[in-house]
Amino acid sequence: MKIxxxxxxxxIGQGILSVLLQNKSQYELISLSRSGAKNHSNLxxxxxxxxxx
Numbered sequence: 001m002k003i004x005x006x007x008x009x010x011x012i013g014q015g016i017l018s019v020l021l022q023n024k025s026q027y028e029l030i031s032l033s034r035s036g037a038k039n040h041s042n043l044x045x046x047x048x049x050x051x052x053x
Contacts, residue, residue, distance in 0.1 A: 002028045008049065009033040017044045 003020060007013040008031025020027055021044060029047045036051030037043055 001026060002030060004030045004032060006032050008047065009035060009037070009043070014044060017047055021046065 005013050005016055008017055010033070013031065013033070017029055017031065020029055029044075031047050031049045032052055033049070034052055037049035038051070043049065
């Protein structure tokens, strides 16, 4: 199952992604944000980060 989180690089978005990763075999996680993965040091591994244009 694919789950997309809007604002996944923010404080709440990162928390949601971390909780979802506890069952990572069930989910493909995608994060959409204005910055993508650029300039963020606290990103969750195994999440696809995409930048909105």
